[in-house]
Amino acid sequence: DDSKDLAMCRILLAELESHQDAGPFLTPVNPKSVPGYRKIIKKPMDFSTIRDKLTNSQYLNLETFIIDVNLVFDNCEKFNEDNSVIGRAGHTMRRFFQRRWTELL
Numbered sequence: 001d002d003s004k005d006l007a008m009c010r011i012l013l014a015e016l017e018s019h020q021d022a023g024p025f026l027t028p029v030n031p032k033s034v035p036g037y038r039k040i041i042k043k044p045m046d047f048s049t050i051r052d053k054l055t056n057s058q059y060l061n062l063e064t065f066i067i068d069v070n071l072v073f074d075n076c077e078k079f080n081e082d083n084s085v086i087g088r089a090g091h092t093m094r095r096f097f098q099r100r101w102t103e104l105l
């Protein structure tokens with residue numbers, strides 16, 4: 001139910017934010033410092049934006065929260081080469097998240 005969902009979102013987000021590979025995803029990508037990003041990525045998302053939405057009760061349930069977290073990783077895969085520092089961090093973080101929410105379910 002909603003209260004358990006909210007507790008899970010809080011735990012999962014704290015673990016994402018504190019993960020050693022979270023760096024590239026902690027703040028919104030600055031389109032001024034990343035050429036092409038604004039054109040290529042239609043729905044930017046990052047962990048600080050997810051934190052704000054969670055704080056402002058903008059997630060209806062675990063599902064809508066998972067959609068935003070996966071958007072972070074889908075954007076990363078779209079823009080970054082798999083064989084790059086940020087690309088690899090995205091794959092690592094997606095695997096970590098996938099495992100943790102299924103463990104906590």
Ligand SMILES: Cc1ncccc1N[C@H]1CCCS(=O)(=O)C1
Pocket residue numbers: 023024025027028029030033034076079080086
């Ligand atoms: C996730 C991502 N995809 C594409 C380009 C850049 C990023 N992340 C940036 C976030 C701010 C700091 S940084 O500029 O070093 C990296």
